[in-house]
Amino acid sequence: MNKRPTILDVARHAGVSKSTVSLVLQNSAAVKASTRAAVEKAMVDIGYVYNRSAAGLRGASSGLIGLVINDLRNPFFTEFAASIQMTFARKGFSTVIANTDENPDIQATVIASMIEHGVSAFVISPTYAPDLSAFDRLEKSGIPTMQVLRQVDERTDIFPFASLDYMAGSRLATKHLLELGCKRIAFVGGLEDRPVTLERVSGYNELMDAEGRERIYYHGRPSRTFGRDIARRMAREDTRPDGVICFSDLVALGMISGFAETDILPGKDIRMVGFDDIEESSLCFPRLSSIRCDVSRFGENSAQALLNWLEQGDKPEATKRYPVELIVRQSSMRL
């Protein structure tokens, strides 16, 4: 394991100075084609590999992006993380990913550690935390940082926020169920106090109020388990809702399986719309109608916005919401 060759070895081997090699590395226009070729040949000949730490020391960008995710196991976030990471990779950036599991302490530590590693920018889907010291630290560090999917820090002028148009989605879903003639429409899932819940419920509230219909909430964790439990409970109720909007597809899928146990078939006995349109929703039975968020495109767009900030210096707008659409499938049709 004899030391990695350096720029100097390359220079020696190609018969040029280290400065020239450096120029080649940053493919400067100032080096003659023939020289460049010679240098490049030397590099592969001796198996040179670039040392980013050394470059970073002199101020070059690290080409490292920090991605901090509150719940990486949730397929919605997984999809987002995978998509953003792959976009960065295509542009030559590596991504340091950390899952915080909704834990502010973990979040604070991983952010600190990423700063030490010299990440060039941050994308954070933050944990709801009482104190914002993590963000204060970020501000001081001066590292470009985007909040995505959850706006936790108010200072969107410093930490631009990008998300999806959940209000519109919720409006679409409610309108759809109303048009199908549903009388009692329930909203299932989502923790009551959370901003995301507020957003995903707002269109529902708006239209239900406009129609003078009763709002029916079943608030709770946006998980399969919760969905399943609510479905079982609902099956036993005397005046059961005839339409359900779920906080997320995970909840909806949980409900579908809960209903299956009690012989209720969404689409026939009750109408259901999910939220997110994860892959599984088009595969399950019955196929789940959902609000498509197209996370993977959202990931690409966010990545691109961040790169523009980093490379061209144009900061993303303070708040950006990408559009969503309603996908109608079996769960909200007469079968």
Place this chain on the structure above:
Amino acid sequence: MNKRPTILDVARHAGVSKSTVSLVLQNSAAVKASTRAAVEKAMVDIGYVYNRSAAGLRGASSGLIGLVINDLRNPFFTEFAASIQMTFARKGFSTVIANTDENPDIQATVIASMIEHGVSAFVISPTYAPDLSAFDRLEKSGIPTMQVLRQVDERTDIFPFASLDYMAGSRLATKHLLELGCKRIAFVGGLEDRPVTLERVSGYNELMDAEGRERIYYHGRPSRTFGRDIARRMAREDTRPDGVICFSDLVALGMISGFAETDILPGKDIRMVGFDDIEESSLCFPRLSSIRCDVSRFGENSAQALLNWLEQGDKPEATKRYPVELIVRQSSMRL
């Protein structure tokens, strides 16, 4: 955004030399308690943050681990990645994650890029690739590298391999179905030529042959879609299998929803066992019997093994297989 303070600023502020500050940083025993306290105070006072690039230049470990995953969107791998990342984080290591989407070219690029970034070690769940140049490069780099879940490079003395005991799992599942009295047991999913498939099918082959039963294969991509399609096809067959072992839970879940469409209820009309025991399997209806692999513990163990290699220098054994167990649920019982 005035330059980050350096070790020198801390020294000045605490009235000691930079060397002393460096010693404090590596908490050396050679510095007096009072001095250490003073230095530490100075650090928080001026908001010092450690510069790992600079340290790395002098040979210090980067504290960065490269994690390369062939399919990050598959919940099995997501769980693994999340678990291993969080274990590293607890030990003060950051994790650079890349999804290769089964693409050898992407795999090669991300590995190269991680080497540039100076990762201290690699954990790779590799893509099946015709050429092993990526591994050759790794070997030359001398960076400790573990293969997990898929053994692609034969040189396990160089790249220790850790996985789960799939053969045992497949034996457990088959034995279970045989004991339930199944006569025609099919194996569904898994690409025919793949080593993983061979492993997951081996116990099935062994026991079926021992019993003199016919082997029935439905090979294909280990996805929900494939499972659903096979279930539909199976529903139309005249001599339908009465027992099914799936390559993965994803396939099994796909089959469950495919069967649901044709009014076949696993556990009543057919018996089914999945493989992996992802979270959803205990939540779906009917609950899916499965071979529990406990990926998240596997992740922790692998992380720990790698850290021991890195820090104590003891290389993991060339091949390690962690045990699996059969979890019996509704899908393989009379309801």
Place this chain on the structure above:
DNA sequence: ACAAAAAATTGGAACGTTCCATAAACTGAA
């Protein structure tokens, strides 16, 4: 063929750490 301009190349200082060899400051025993 010559100067001037343009293009291509170069040496050296700097970046923020670590580590070695050395120095300074303390101990306690003679």
Place this chain on the structure above:
DNA sequence: TTCAGTTTATGGAACGTTCCAATTTTTTGT
């Protein structure tokens, strides 16, 4: 008080790049 021994602190060189200012080479116009 002195000296050896021990504990603690220090200056300086090194790590592999980038970038500036300076230099050399090539091109252009006359």
